Amino acid sequence: MNILEPNIKHRYSVEDVLSSYENAEAAFLAGNYVAALRLCDFEQDRELAGCAYIMAGYAKKGIEILEDISVLSDRGLFYFAFGYWVEDDKKRAINIIDGLCQTHPDNELYFKFKSLLAKQRINLLLFGHLQKGSVQLLFDSIKYAKETEFNVKTVGYSKAADIRIQHDSDILQVLSLLPDDEYPDFALFISPYGIFHKNYQDLPIPKLIFLLDHDYFTYNYGGIIKNDIVVTTGPIEHFEITHFYSLPCHTYYSYDASSPKIKDTTKKSEEESNKSLLTPSNNVAQSSSVEDSHCHTTLPTDPAVNHLVHQTKKYDFVLTGSIFNDFQRQKGQLVFKLIHMPNEWKIRIEDGFLDIEQYFEFLMKSKYTFTTVRFIDILQQRAVDALKNSCMSLYPQEASCALFLEHNKMKPYKEGFEELKQQLTSYLTDSIKHSEAAVSDFKALFKEPPERELCQLKYFSFLSIFKHNDINEQQRKQSLQETTGANGFESWAGHHFTDSLLPLKNYLNNISAKTEYHYIKLFNLYVYESVNKKTEEDDKKIEDRQVQLLYAHQIGREGLKRFPSSLVLRFNVARFYYFTAMTKNALSEFLRITHSASNLVYFELTADIFNFFFPKRTLSLEEEVYFPQLDYADNIIIKYMNPKMPTSLQKPYTEPKNIILSNCHYFIADIYLQQDNLQKSLNHLLHALELHPDNYIAQNLIVEVLIKTINQHNKKEVLAKVLHYYVSAVRHYPAFIRKDTFAYALQAAHFLGHQDIAVQLLNSWFLLYKRVIPTNRKLIFSKVTVTTILKYTDFYPHSLIHHFFDKHFISISTHDKESVFLLEEGEEQLIYPFFEYYLSHYVKKQDFDKVIILLGKLIDTPNLSVKRQIIHSCIHFLIAKNVHSSELQAVIEQLKNADFNMTDDEAFSCQYI
Numbered sequence: 001m002n003i004l005e006p007n008i009k010h011r012y013s014v015e016d017v018l019s020s021y022e023n024a025e026a027a028f029l030a031g032n033y034v035a036a037l038r039l040c041d042f043e044q045d046r047e048l049a050g051c052a053y054i055m056a057g058y059a060k061k062g063i064e065i066l067e068d069i070s071v072l073s074d075r076g077l078f079y080f081a082f083g084y085w086v087e088d089d090k091k092r093a094i095n096i097i098d099g100l101c102q103t104h105p106d107n108e109l110y111f112k113f114k115s116l117l118a119k120q121r122i123n124l125l126l127f128g129h130l131q132k133g134s135v136q137l138l139f140d141s142i143k144y145a146k147e148t149e150f151n152v153k154t155v156g157y158s159k160a161a162d163i164r165i166q167h168d169s170d171i172l173q174v175l176s177l178l179p180d181d182e183y184p185d186f187a188l189f190i191s192p193y194g195i196f197h198k199n200y201q202d203l204p205i206p207k208l209i210f211l212l213d214h215d216y217f218t219y220n221y222g223g224i225i226k227n228d229i230v231v232t233t234g235p236i237e238h239f240e241i242t243h244f245y246s247l248p249c250h251t252y253y254s255y256d257a258s259s260p261k262i263k264d265t266t267k268k269s270e271e272e273s274n275k276s277l278l279t280p281s282n283n284v285a286q287s288s289s290v291e292d293s294h295c296h297t298t299l300p301t302d303p304a305v306n307h308l309v310h311q312t313k314k315y316d317f318v319l320t321g322s323i324f325n326d327f328q329r330q331k332g333q334l335v336f337k338l339i340h341m342p343n344e345w346k347i348r349i350e351d352g353f354l355d356i357e358q359y360f361e362f363l364m365k366s367k368y369t370f371t372t373v374r375f376i377d378i379l380q381q382r383a384v385d386a387l388k389n390s391c392m393s394l395y396p397q398e399a400s401c402a403l404f405l406e407h408n409k410m411k412p413y414k415e416g417f418e419e420l421k422q423q424l425t426s427y428l429t430d431s432i433k434h435s436e437a438a439v440s441d442f443k444a445l446f447k448e449p450p451e452r453e454l455c456q457l458k459y460f461s462f463l464s465i466f467k468h469n470d471i472n473e474q475q476r477k478q479s480l481q482e483t484t485g486a487n488g489f490e491s492w493a494g495h496h497f498t499d500s501l502l503p504l505k506n507y508l509n510n511i512s513a514k515t516e517y518h519y520i521k522l523f524n525l526y527v528y529e530s531v532n533k534k535t536e537e538d539d540k541k542i543e544d545r546q547v548q549l550l551y552a553h554q555i556g557r558e559g560l561k562r563f564p565s566s567l568v569l570r571f572n573v574a575r576f577y578y579f580t581a582m583t584k585n586a587l588s589e590f591l592r593i594t595h596s597a598s599n600l601v602y603f604e605l606t607a608d609i610f611n612f613f614f615p616k617r618t619l620s621l622e623e624e625v626y627f628p629q630l631d632y633a634d635n636i637i638i639k640y641m642n643p644k645m646p647t648s649l650q651k652p653y654t655e656p657k658n659i660i661l662s663n664c665h666y667f668i669a670d671i672y673l674q675q676d677n678l679q680k681s682l683n684h685l686l687h688a689l690e691l692h693p694d695n696y697i698a699q700n701l702i703v704e705v706l707i708k709t710i711n712q713h714n715k716k717e718v719l720a721k722v723l724h725y726y727v728s729a730v731r732h733y734p735a736f737i738r739k740d741t742f743a744y745a746l747q748a749a750h751f752l753g754h755q756d757i758a759v760q761l762l763n764s765w766f767l768l769y770k771r772v773i774p775t776n777r778k779l780i781f782s783k784v785t786v787t788t789i790l791k792y793t794d795f796y797p798h799s800l801i802h803h804f805f806d807k808h809f810i811s812i813s814t815h816d817k818e819s820v821f822l823l824e825e826g827e828e829q830l831i832y833p834f835f836e837y838y839l840s841h842y843v844k845k846q847d848f849d850k851v852i853i854l855l856g857k858l859i860d861t862p863n864l865s866v867k868r869q870i871i872h873s874c875i876h877f878l879i880a881k882n883v884h885s886s887e888l889q890a891v892i893e894q895l896k897n898a899d900f901n902m903t904d905d906e907a908f909s910c911q912y913i
Helices: 014-019 024-029 033-039 046-056 059-067 074-086 090-103 108-118 133-143 171-177 217-224 235-245 326-339 356-364 381-388 417-428 436-445 451-464 473-483 501-509 516-531 539-562 567-579 583-595 629-644 656-674 678-691 696-708 715-732 734-738 741-751 755-771 783-791 798-808 828-845 848-860 864-880 886-897 904-912
Strands: 122-127 150-156 186-190 207-210 229-232 249-251 315-319 347-351 366-370 392-395 410-412 772-774
Touching: 014 033, 014 235, 024 033, 024 046, 033 046, 033 235, 033 249, 046 059, 046 074, 046 249, 059 074, 059 436, 074 090, 074 108, 074 451, 090 108, 108 451, 122 133, 122 451, 133 150, 133 186, 133 451, 150 451, 186 451, 207 451, 229 235, 229 451, 235 249, 235 629, 315 326, 326 347, 326 629, 326 734, 326 755, 347 755, 356 366, 356 381, 366 417, 381 392, 501 516, 516 539, 516 567, 539 567, 567 583, 567 656, 583 656, 629 656, 656 678, 656 696, 678 696, 696 715, 696 741, 715 734, 715 741, 734 741, 734 755, 741 755, 741 783, 755 772, 755 783, 828 848, 848 864, 848 886
Parallel strands: 122 150, 122 186, 186 207, 207 229, 229 249, 315 347, 315 366, 347 772, 366 392, 392 410
Antiparallel strands: none
């Protein structure tokens, strides 16, 4: 067993969710339709299963089940009618609901649905437009479904919105301006982020929020609870949302936001764009046809149509996207396990994001892809994209997908290393072909536009009739009172921004009586703007960035004067000082926090800690982490859910405030380390780990501090701690393999005589670089790591270095440019020791062909003069061995043509050959 093997933890499991319901009926009544299906006895609960399929998003399957039942209950008929409407058989739906209304004249729900079906046009207010990601895709997709029986009005700040309003505009006033025939039947907010406008909670219509791709529960708590109904995608998310927000929730499992590109054919004139921001626009894009607005870019590679034979694929397993991301730590932990799979497996891991065409083509060439999500039982959009492009999708457990995609499309994988290896081995022996039944299933679940949008709108409008004003209303109002931090200012979520930054900033700046929350959010906004000014561009942008930083500084100082006991504002300002090199100020603020923690005010549900306080792309390493955001979110959820859980489902947790304080000690320790005050640094790191024992950021830093104290303490004892803390840090977050601390742990393992651990460490380091391919960025190797590895080359199996070196540096066995490591000016010093190692190895073996290849590769790298001694030695070795070949002649010509400035001896050597 590899001692670095990650120990993956989930907040709650599928088993936790299922065990929380007495039976399938209880899960269905709670709106967790997917959980109801998991709990169903399909013989005894057949009608319930049919209703659950319809409500979960697989209407065709539900209808087939219900049609096979001779006598349905009233409830069965009710959902039967909805299923027919979804499948575009409105006549049957009306007939069924009319009958129910006649026999049950007092059932309000039946009459609400009858009224909905009777409408010629269903009016919808649509909120939540973001600038990127699946949320925007779904928003845009629904937005363009305007020529249907739905009248969709988008609300926002951009010129593209049908109704333009400012941040402080009263949403009730917007309603008063709408004509009677356009008065909305319900409001839909797509996104857990964004701003909920003034008095949004008082809209006299059902308010739904679709928490698509949501895991940042606390970032917009005060905004989300302004809604009446929450819609989510999976059973675990439903389980947490209902207990955390205390709102009615429904699962809509089989949504699809994989978008053809949206072409906006509704350009507004400048005159129209300058109209009052509170006036509904008359330009509603009615002229935009379905054919015009949906431009398909997806490749025609539906797996059920393509029938690609499994063995013809180029890759066995693929994974793309952000490989190392603190908030999605499970993905990095999965990558760690994948790189240790058998060498003969064709595994491709792209660390970065491909454009859509490249991504689809990539999937087409692959047998399996992994979809890793925080909520392990949702049907992620990446899985849908994979299935549409003839690639099987693998999920972390026995996923509920099996209930929806029965014909061998989705497969589970286990998280233990050996179990995972066995499972993937069995999958590689499969020869997968898709049947005609699979075609039907796939198309029924993932319809093409505009049918897809119509289904989505029908689901949301149907769920809107379930609004119950009495459900948790008192608790909701109390939560609203607690979490509304500023009069007239509604929620604004962390690092997710609309195209309305300037109006938001202006609004916040112009408020005279700012609250603590105004200062926190305005300060964060200035910080965000400042760090997104690219410093490598022109002087004007650099100057703009400095101005934004100055404003942020002023806002922070003013806020602390007004609200000196605000933990969040003080913590954010201290981090601002740290990242802008105001080290003295940073140290003072962090120390003040730790000394007066008990007197600082902090409320978890409105604490804008701001995940990407300084976005990672502004740092030298993409995977750099300065705050354990995932731990922070997990512990808030568990803290607030535990009192509502039976004893068997309660989880241990760390007080969220202590995680912040632990992080303060980490920053203090880092500052003291920079000042070479090792003892103080070590003391604060130990305090950090007392407050939060799983603080992997502090664990990684303590390795650096301990290494520097070796001469002051027992060396063996210190190195044992180095190895212990490093292993713990990597098990939490494998990205630390790329840090200098790897080299320290390697040295510690050798010194302590743990040679087996040293081999495991080195093997993991090599495999990470061998199997993870960076997209649009370069690999970075530190000098201390390279030096340490070379120090022990005689000890390691040669195959370790060979496989890595061959893959990334010189591609000895292949001329595939894709696998050649490219160097930039200044980086070559890190690589030359490997060249020297390899040259000596092949010289000893007298493998002249490999020496010649090495020589050619060496000449191709930058800064040729630095390599003079290596090249010169190589040439003289070949001369001494009387080697003559066309390959060598080609290399010599290459050398002569290069800007090498050969000495007379070197020129003579080349002429001699």
